[in-house]
Amino acid sequence: MGSTALTEAAKGIRDWSMKGGHISSAPVNAAEIFGSRVFSDKAQQERLPKPVYQALRATITRGEALDAATANTVATALKDWAVEHGATHFTHWFQPMTGVTAEKHDSFLAPTSDGTAIAEFRGKELIQGEPDASSFPSGGMRSTFEARGYTAWDPTSPPWLHMNGNSVTLVLPTAFVSWTGEALDKKTPLLRSMEAVSRQAVRVLKLFGSNAERVFATCGPEQEYFLIDRSFYFARPDLINAGRTLFGAAPPKGQELEDQYFGSIPERVLACMAETESELYKVGVPVKTRHNEVAPSQYEIAPIFENANVAVDHQMMTMETLKRIAPRYGLECLLHEKPFGGVNGSGKHNNWSLSDEFGNNLLSPGDNPHDNMQFLVFCAAVLRAVDRWQGPLRASVANAGNDHRLGANEAPPAILSIFLGDMLTDIFEQIEKGSAKSTKQGGLLDMGVSVLPKLPRDAGDRNRTSPFAFTGNKFEFRAVSSGQNISFPNTILNAAMTDSLDSIATELEKSTAKGEDLAKAVAKLLTKIVKEHKRIIFNGNNYSAAWEKEAAKRKLLNLKNTVAALPQLVTKETLALLDKYKVLNPREIHGRYEIFLENYSKTINVEGNIMVLMANRYILPTALEYQKNIGLSVSAVKAAGSPSVQGRKLLVTYTKLVDRFKAQTDALDKLLDHESTSAETHAKYMRDQIVPAMAKLRETGDKIEVLTPHENWPMPTYREMLFVK
Ligand code: ADP
Numbered sequence: 001m002g003s004t005a006l007t008e009a010a011k012g013i014r015d016w017s018m019k020g021g022h023i024s025s026a027p028v029n030a031a032e033i034f035g036s037r038v039f040s041d042k043a044q045q046e047r048l049p050k051p052v053y054q055a056l057r058a059t060i061t062r063g064e065a066l067d068a069a070t071a072n073t074v075a076t077a078l079k080d081w082a083v084e085h086g087a088t089h090f091t092h093w094f095q096p097m098t099g100v101t102a103e104k105h106d107s108f109l110a111p112t113s114d115g116t117a118i119a120e121f122r123g124k125e126l127i128q129g130e131p132d133a134s135s136f137p138s139g140g141m142r143s144t145f146e147a148r149g150y151t152a153w154d155p156t157s158p159p160w161l162h163m164n165g166n167s168v169t170l171v172l173p174t175a176f177v178s179w180t181g182e183a184l185d186k187k188t189p190l191l192r193s194m195e196a197v198s199r200q201a202v203r204v205l206k207l208f209g210s211n212a213e214r215v216f217a218t219c220g221p222e223q224e225y226f227l228i229d230r231s232f233y234f235a236r237p238d239l240i241n242a243g244r245t246l247f248g249a250a251p252p253k254g255q256e257l258e259d260q261y262f263g264s265i266p267e268r269v270l271a272c273m274a275e276t277e278s279e280l281y282k283v284g285v286p287v288k289t290r291h292n293e294v295a296p297s298q299y300e301i302a303p304i305f306e307n308a309n310v311a312v313d314h315q316m317m318t319m320e321t322l323k324r325i326a327p328r329y330g331l332e333c334l335l336h337e338k339p340f341g342g343v344n345g346s347g348k349h350n351n352w353s354l355s356d357e358f359g360n361n362l363l364s365p366g367d368n369p370h371d372n373m374q375f376l377v378f379c380a381a382v383l384r385a386v387d388r389w390q391g392p393l394r395a396s397v398a399n400a401g402n403d404h405r406l407g408a409n410e411a412p413p414a415i416l417s418i419f420l421g422d423m424l425t426d427i428f429e430q431i432e433k434g435s436a437k438s439t440k441q442g443g444l445l446d447m448g449v450s451v452l453p454k455l456p457r458d459a460g461d462r463n464r465t466s467p468f469a470f471t472g473n474k475f476e477f478r479a480v481s482s483g484q485n486i487s488f489p490n491t492i493l494n495a496a497m498t499d500s501l502d503s504i505a506t507e508l509e510k511s512t513a514k515g516e517d518l519a520k521a522v523a524k525l526l527t528k529i530v531k532e533h534k535r536i537i538f539n540g541n542n543y544s545a546a547w548e549k550e551a552a553k554r555k556l557l558n559l560k561n562t563v564a565a566l567p568q569l570v571t572k573e574t575l576a577l578l579d580k581y582k583v584l585n586p587r588e589i590h591g592r593y594e595i596f597l598e599n600y601s602k603t604i605n606v607e608g609n610i611m612v613l614m615a616n617r618y619i620l621p622t623a624l625e626y627q628k629n630i631g632l633s634v635s636a637v638k639a640a641g642s643p644s645v646q647g648r649k650l651l652v653t654y655t656k657l658v659d660r661f662k663a664q665t666d667a668l669d670k671l672l673d674h675e676s677t678s679a680e681t682h683a684k685y686m687r688d689q690i691v692p693a694m695a696k697l698r699e700t701g702d703k704i705e706v707l708t709p710h711e712n713w714p715m716p717t718y719r720e721m722l723f724v725k
C-alpha cells in the first residue's frame, strides 16, 4: 500500500513533467493583474458619483457611518461591476468561531411579475445579511432557539470576486453578530480593538504635536506550510481527518543537514507557488516573498504589510488559496502546526506595528533613536503591554496544534519575552539610569573583497528564538500558529497596547497640564516603565534550559499547554481590560473561552479515535501478518534442521511489540469513552489522560513500523512523504 501510493506519486510527478507541467496560465505580469478582481479604490472612484465616493471614503478612512442612500448607490455600482465581470451570486463572507471562514451564496436575480428575472442588489442586502446562525459555535452566548445572527458589511475591507471554474461570486467581507449585538466572530473584536488602539495612540501623538486623527495597527503575517504529494495524503487517514500524522517513524535523513532552508525550490512546487501567487494578486493580496523553510517540503509565503483588518482577511484568503491551488499540481497543502513528529513545525510570524493616517510608522526608530522621544514612548508602550498582558497574549495563540510547537526547541518557548537587540537594549539601559544620550551604530560591513560593496551593518544581530522580537521597525509575534486565524492574537495585542498608551497618555497629559516640560516628563516616565517592565526583555537563547530557570526567577508566566494558558482569558484583569476598551464584554470572552476549550477537547478526541482506527484496521492486521510470516519462517527453518536463532529472536521482539501495541490501543480506546461535567475538566482530562496514552501508542507503532517490510506497510512513510517531490 505504501508502495502503491509511492507509485501513484511517481506517476503523477512524471506526467506533470512530461506535460511541461500543468500550468494553467502563462507567466503573469503582476502589476497588470494586481487587484483586477477587487472593487478597489480605483474602481470605486470610476463608478461612484463623487459625493457617494467621498462618503464611502469617509467611512473607510475615518470610520463614519454609511447612510442608506449612499449604501444603495454603492450597492448598485458594486453589482454592475460584479455582473460585468460575470458574477451571478454574492456572498457575505465571515469568520465565525470555527476558525475557518463561512459563506452563503445568494443570486443577484430577482423574479419579476411578468415571469422574467432581473439582476438586483439593494443597499440593504449589501449592508446586512441574516444567515441561520444556530449551528455556529457561540460558547453558550446564545441558545439554538435564539438562532438569529446578522452579518454586517465591513466597508474597510474591499469586496472581491471569487472565480471557481464556471462560477463567479461577489464576496463581501462582513462581521457576524447575534441578535443582541454580541460578536459571534473574529472580525468584530478586531475592528473594535483597532478603534480602541487608535483612540489612545492619537492622544499620545497629540502630545508630540501630531495632528493625526487615526492610527492603524498594521500587520504582515508570514505563513509557513508543507506541500506533499496528494497520493500520500489520501493514503493517510490521520492527514485527512486530523491534518497531521499520528504515526510515523522518523526518516533516516531528517533536516540535520539544514540543506533545505532557502534551498532551490522544486519545479512542481515553484509552479504551484506561482499560480497561488497570481490568484492572490488578482484578488488584491500583496504577496511578496516565497522560500523554502527549515524542514523538508516546508515553505513560506509572506505579503507586504497592510492595515491589520485587511491583512487578516487577506491572510484567510491566502490560506484558502494555498489549499485550493495545490491539488492542481497533485499536491496537498498542510497548514497544521505539526504535520510530522520530529520535524520542524509551522508557525506564522505576525509582524505588527502602528501607523498614523499619513503612513508614518510609529515604531520606526529613525537614525538616532535615543533622541526620538515619540519612538521611545511607543516602544516602551510595547514593553509594558507584553509584560503586563503576557497571559492573554499567550492564550491568544493556544490551541492543540500549537502545543506541539511552543517550547519544543524549534519554535519560541511558551514563555513570552521581548528581543530588543543590542542597539535598543543599550538605549533602554541608558534610560533606566536616567536618560539616553547616544545610539550604538553598526558601521559598515567589510567583506574583505574589493569588488563587493561595503554594506551598512545593523547595530545588532537577529534572534530566531525569540517569541516577540523587534525587527528594525516593527515587532514580530512569532508564537502565532500556522493554522490559526491571526485575528485574535492581533485583537489582544491591540487591546494590550491600548491599555499601555492610555496609561502613558494620562500620565503625560497630567504632567504637561501642570506645566512640566514634555521632554522631562517623558524621560521620567520612560525610566519608570523600563524599571517596572525590563524583566520582559531577553536577548539570549530562548531554547536554553537556563532561560526557563531565569524566566521563573523573573516571575514570567510559563504556560506550557493550551489548557494551562486559556484561563488567562478569563482572569479578572483580562476581563476588565477587554471590557473597558469595548473589545469584548465578559459574556463574549466567556463564550470564547468555552469554544477554545471545546475545540481543544474535540481535536484531541478526533485524534485519539483516528489512532485507534489506524491501529486496529491498518497497523495491527499488517503486523499480525508479518508476525505469522516470521513464525512460519522460523518453523520452516527449524524443520530443515537449523535452530533459527536470529529468527526466533526477531519473533520474540516483534511479538512483544505487537502485544504491547494491542494493549495500548485498547487502553486508549477505553480512555476515550469518557464524559466530564464541564468543558474545563474535560479539557484537563484530554490533556492528562488521552495525550499521554496517544504518545505511548505512537511510540510502539513507530517501533513496529521500522521492523515491518516496507512493501507491507499500510501507509506512506515519512521518507516518502517528505522527500518525494
Ligand atoms: P524580516 O526578514 O525582517 O522578517 P521582511 O521585510 O520580509 O523582513 O518583513 C516580514 C514581514 O513584515 C512582511 O510581511 C512585511 O510586510 C512585514 N512588515 C514590514 N514592516 C511592517 C510594519 N510596519 N507593520 C507590519 N508589518 C510589517
Ligand code: MG
Pocket: 222, 349, 476
Ligand atoms: Mg520575519
